[in-house]
Amino acid sequence: MNDYERNILAHIDEYGCSVTSVFDPDGEGPPFSYSIGIVRSAGAPELIVVGLGSKISHWLVNEYNRRVQAGDRFSQGVPYSGFLEGFAVQFGPVDRHHRKEYMRSAHWLHGGTDFEALQLIWPSTSGVWPWDPEADDAFRRSQPLLAGVASGDAP
Numbered sequence: 001m002n003d004y005e006r007n008i009l010a011h012i013d014e015y016g017c018s019v020t021s022v023f024d025p026d027g028e029g030p031p032f033s034y035s036i037g038i039v040r041s042a043g044a045p046e047l048i049v050v051g052l053g054s055k056i057s058h059w060l061v062n063e064y065n066r067r068v069q070a071g072d073r074f075s076q077g078v079p080y081s082g083f084l085e086g087f088a089v090q091f092g093p094v095d096r097h098h099r100k101e102y103m104r105s106a107h108w109l110h111g112g113t114d115f116e117a118l119q120l121i122w123p124s125t126s127g128v129w130p131w132d133p134e135a136d137d138a139f140r141r142s143q144p145l146l147a148g149v150a151s152g153d154a155p
Contacts, residue, residue, distance in 0.1 A: 008105060012037035017046075017065045020105050021054040030142050033057035034117075035065060036106045044068035045116035046106050048094060051143035052122065060084075060120055074118065084122060090129070091118040095148035102146065119146045 011018035021033040034048035047064045049057035060083055064074075067082075074080060079088035094117035100107050107113060121130065122143065128135050130143050 005108065008036055008109065012041060012109075015062075015065070016041040016069045017061070018105070019058050019061045021058055022102075023054070030144070031057070032102060033061050034103045034106060035061050036103075036109050038065055038068060039110065039115050042068045044073060045118045046094075046103065047118050047120055048102060048146065049120045049122075050102075050146070060089075064120065076118070083120065087123055087125075087127070089123075090121045092121050092145060092147050093117075094119050094146045097148070098146040121145070 008018040017035040017037040019033055019035055023031045030051040031054060032048055032050040033054060035046045038044050038046050047061050049060050063083060074091045076091050076093060079090055081088050083089045096113040099113045099117050103117060106115065123129050124139055130140050130145055
């Protein structure tokens with residue numbers, strides 16, 4: 001086990017999860033942050049946030065962790081407040097392929113893709129969701145849906 005992996009385990013012991021933020025240095029893919037360890041500590045799905053800056057996405061993962069550690073659970077496709085001021089968010093499933101591709105440290109912790117994971121999905125500032133017909137291509141590219149559903153389908 002290396003220092004990075006020991007650090008993840010220490011964060012899980014202390015906080016219930018560790019959070020990793022990833023940015024493509026070439027700017028080809030959107031940034032994302034995800035949890036590692038929530039399945040173990042709270043029996044709730046891991047979480048990923050795609051397309052927001054590291055400060056806000058890290059906070060969103062920690063807020064989700066705080067709430068699931070307190071016993072809250074979140075259903076797919078239901079609007080929830082309290083995450084982004086003035087906007088509801090929704091949660092959608094994360095396909096196994098995307099768990100391996102995006103959530104590598106969670107993949108390491110769980111020994112593969114056999115763990116639950118949700119994506120926190122956020123609307124545009126005008127209240128448009130990525131699956132809405134009026135969502136433009138740039139918005140959809142900034143927040144790809146990781147459920148494996150076709151573009152235009154709600155989670």
